[in-house]
Each structure stands twice: as structure tokens, then as C-alpha cells.
Amino acid sequence: MGGAPTPLQAQGVVIPPGMTVPNYLVFAILATVLCCIPTGIVAIVYAAQVNGKLQAGDIAGAQLASKNAKMWCWVSFGLGLAITAISLLLVMAGVISGLHQH
Amino acid sequence: MADVRNRWFIVAMLGAIAAAAVVLRIFDPATAGLFPPCPVRYLTGWYCPGCGSLRAIHQLLHGNLQAAWALNPLTVVLLPFLAYGLASHALYEIRGRGLPGVFLSARFIQGLGVVILLFGVLRNLPLYPFRLLAPGLMLP
Numbered sequence: 001m002g003g004a005p006t007p008l009q010a011q012g013v014v015i016p017p018g019m020t021v022p023n024y025l026v027f028a029i030l031a032t033v034l035c036c037i038p039t040g041i042v043a044i045v046y047a048a049q050v051n052g053k054l055q056a057g058d059i060a061g062a063q064l065a066s067k068n069a070k071m072w073c074w075v076s077f078g079l080g081l082a083i084t085a086i087s088l089l090l091v092m093a094g095v096i097s098g099l100h101q102h
Numbered sequence: 103m104a105d106v107r108n109r110w111f112i113v114a115m116l117g118a119i120a121a122a123a124v125v126l127r128i129f130d131p132a133t134a135g136l137f138p139p140c141p142v143r144y145l146t147g148w149y150c151p152g153c154g155s156l157r158a159i160h161q162l163l164h165g166n167l168q169a170a171w172a173l174n175p176l177t178v179v180l181l182p183f184l185a186y187g188l189a190s191h192a193l194y195e196i197r198g199r200g201l202p203g204v205f206l207s208a209r210f211i212q213g214l215g216v217v218i219l220l221f222g223v224l225r226n227l228p229l230y231p232f233r234l235l236a237p238g239l240m241l242p
């Protein structure tokens with residue numbers, strides 16, 4: 001699955017030593033499964049794009065995709081928190097209305 | 103390269119994971135009623151790809167691989183890789199160098215996304231081999 005900072009091994013491309021372009025794949029998968037599926041999938045697509053652009057030697061493109069992957073991970077996290085809070089409120093409201101039925 | 107803000111993020115993340123592991127080891131999400139229900143399950147009645155993952159991790163922390171597998175096989179398969187990736191990320195922020203990793207092709211990552219989505223769809227199907235993917239149905 002690879003540590004998030006993707007090692008640069010793109011074929012035939014000269015890449016400054018020590019430079020990495022993180023694809024945030026680990027966070028994208030966690031965001032998909034734990035937070036919000038649609039936006040998490042967007043993050044996974046951008047994570048794939050990071051490695052795809054690196055393979056093609058497009059470092060600037062990879063860096064842009066990396067930024068987008070990170071952003072969509074945070075969007076998923078925020079949405080996940082919001083949706084969990086709302087559904088918790090609904091659970092509590094359900095519990096309360098259930099109590100009133102007696 | 104690793105700035106202070108990122109370092110605090112990593113410390114907070116590792117602390118949260120450790121705390122979650124302790125809580126998940128002590129309390130069983132299946133019975134404790136302490137954990138919020140999965141919003142997808144609660145609002146739509148469908149299982150999401152992550153449904154059963156907290157219960158599965160609880161079982162893993164007690165060494166019950168079979169029970170964990172029955173609750174969420176995807177979690178059992180992905181967890182070691184996710185843990186390695188998170189550890190690599192943490193080390194990268196701390197010392198500027200992660201753990202050795204393989205370069206995943208774009209196709210492979212896209213495939214992974216498809217597998218996660220497919221797992222989420224299949225475990226909701228009421229057909230015989232697929233319905234076993236719903237949380238807990240593989241247990242006798």
C-alpha cells in the first residue's frame with residue numbers, strides 16, 4: 001500500500017533527490033470507509049492521479065493532484081463529522097420521542 | 103521539510119489512535135452502545151464498506167481473527183497496510199523519511215477504490231454468496 005510519501009521511482013524522469021510527492025492514499029482510504037464515501041472516492045482518484053502523473057514525469061501535475069487529494073481528505077473528514085453529529089442528534093431525538101410514547 | 107504544525111498533527115493523530123485502541127479493546131461496539139451508529143446504516147438502512155469495522159477491530163484486539171473476518175473482511179485485509187502507511191507517514195513527518203514502500207501504479211489505486219465501492223454494494227445484496235459479506239453473517 002506504500003507509505004504515503006510516494007517514493008519517486010518514475011522511469012526515465014530526473015527528479016531532485018530527497019523530493020517526495022505524498023499521495024495521501026492511506027488517509028483517502030480511511031476517509032472513504034470511515035467518513036464520507038463520495039468525497040473519499042474523489043480523494044482516492046486524486047491519489048491515483050499523483051502516482052499516474054509521477055509515472056508520466058509530470059511533477060507539477062503530481063503536486064497539484066497531491067494538494068487536491070489532501071483537500072478532499074479534509075472535506076471528507078469534515079463532512080463525516082457533520083453527518084455523524086446530525087445522525088447522533090436524530091438518534092437522541094428518536095430516543096426522546098420513544099420515551100414519550102409510554 | 104516537516105514543519106511544526108504537521109508534527110503536532112501527527113502527535114494528535116497517534117494519540118487519538120492509541121486512545122481509540124484502548125477504548126475498542128475494553129468496550130465491544132456490538133453491545134456497549136457507547137459508539138455512534140454508522141450514519142449510512144442509520145439513515146438509509148444499507149451497510150457501507152466500513153460497517154462492522156469497529157466491531158472487527160474489537161475482535162482483532164482480542165485475537166479473534168475469525169470473528170473479525172466475519173464482521174468486516176475488508177477491514178481485516180486493509181488494516182495492516184493502513185497501519186504501515188500511517189506509521190510511514192508519522193515517521194516521514196518526524197524524521198523526514200518514511201518506511202520503505204512500493205510505488206503503486208495509478209491503475210492499482212483506482213482498482214482499490216473500485217474494490218471498496220464493490221464491497222459496499224455486494225454486502226447489501228440479498229443473494230447467497232454476497233450476503234455473507236454483511237456484518238456477522240459468516241459466523242455460525
